[in-house]
Amino acid sequence: MLNIKSNSCLKAMVSLLFSSLVVFGRGSYAYADFDYSEHHYKTYNNTKEDVSGKEAYLASVYSKNPELKNSVPANNYILELQKIVADANGLKIGTYTKAGDYKRVVQPVILAIGRNQSSNLGNYQIFLGTESLRDTSGYEYGNGKQSRNPYMDAGIIWEIGHEIGHGVLNHGTVRPGGSHGRVTAHEEDADRIAWYTLEKTSDFGWGYAFNVKYAYRTDHCNEEYVKKKTNNKLWISGTSPSDVQYKLNINGKWHNARNLYNILIESNYKLKQSTNESTYKDFTIALGQLGFIYSKEKKIDVAKITIVPENKYTYKKSKLIYRSSNMPNGYKTIAFFNSSANDIAAFWNKGKYTEKEGYSYKDACNDLDELKSKKENTSASWEKALIIAIKYAGIDIFNGHDYFR
Structure with missing residues (x-):
């Protein structure tokens, strides 16, 4: 295990990590630039991390994934369902502030308009693609005449549960060029979190x-x-x-x-x-x-x-x-x-x-x-x-x- 002796060393390590995060999601696989590994969380155990670079980080993600630029904060309907998922998994919806928060906190999701893939960009953010939600649940973003139904709710709960699964299981350890089998295994592991999430809700299952x-x-x-x-x-x-x-x-x-x-x-x-x-x-x-x-x-x-x-x-x-x-x-x-x-x-x-x-x-x-x-x-x-x-x-x-x- 690494022994972090100084803040400068810590900052150097954090800087070095800006090259290897997997963006996990349903569908194709893309890679961003931040590595949240279990090893580093254990190393930094409860050390206050600098999150001031969040906006710069997201800007970098947007530049590499231009389809994410057309994104908006989730509406109350989606946030209500996210709370059901968070409660079922013992998580709070809030802001990531310190090491280990990936096991305790999930940030409010963002809707990626027109995107056909949902992604977990590490602990900073989960993006739900509106086309992916349509595919999974039948939800049509922007259709004010669409009636809500339990099948749609369950599908969205599944999708959010899957992406949260990548976070709580800390799947940022798979790097570009790594085994595709490991990526596939991570997708299945996240599916299990989604499955168990449905099990743990009162109205779905x-x-x-x-x-x-x-x-x-x-x-x-x-x-x-x-x-x-x-x-x-x-x-x-x-x-x-x-x-x-x-x-x-x-x-x-x-x-x-x-x-x-x-x-x-x-x-x-x-x-x-x-x-x-x-x-x-x-x-x-x-x-x-x-x-x-x-x-x-x-x-x-x-x-x-x-x-x-x-x-x-x-x-x-x-x-x-x-x-x-x-x-x-x-x-x-x-x-x-x-x-x-x-x-x-x-x-x-x-x-x-x-x-x-x-x-x-x-x-x-x-x-x-x-x-x-x-x-x-x-x-x-x-x-x-x-x-x-x-x-x-x-x-x-x-x-x-x-x-x-």
């Missing part, structure tokens, strides 16, 4: 990785990880949202989530007439959320499930949650709904659900037939179909009931 483009390239996001955590009940496989599959193990036989959902609604001709991909996506997300709950609880206690008004976000009126001290902040959201909490609760509580009898396939079909008899094909009807799917295909299967026919 495994289910939402279904809709995130880059959530399937690491070994922690494949079937073995989830199967092990859920005692071989849930399997998530694939390399992108276009080919990902969620399957449930019912008495030793694997059933595709889409096929299972189709079976559940096939008796309802009116609903079947118009395929509702959004509701199927919500169903798949709910399976992922229930799988996570099961991985922590080892049994899903229906008494811990409740409907509450949604006052945290703007896109839904109510949500189905699971309350438990094993969940992040005491709860995990299973599904969001446009209908009011009272309406959803009334339908959720309809019919008998006991630990012994559960909610049978016959019960599910009867409830679907009742929806059909009302000759509705509204969003409220689809939400009721989603509730039926969650009660039957989700909770009962995780609790081991053998109702599948």
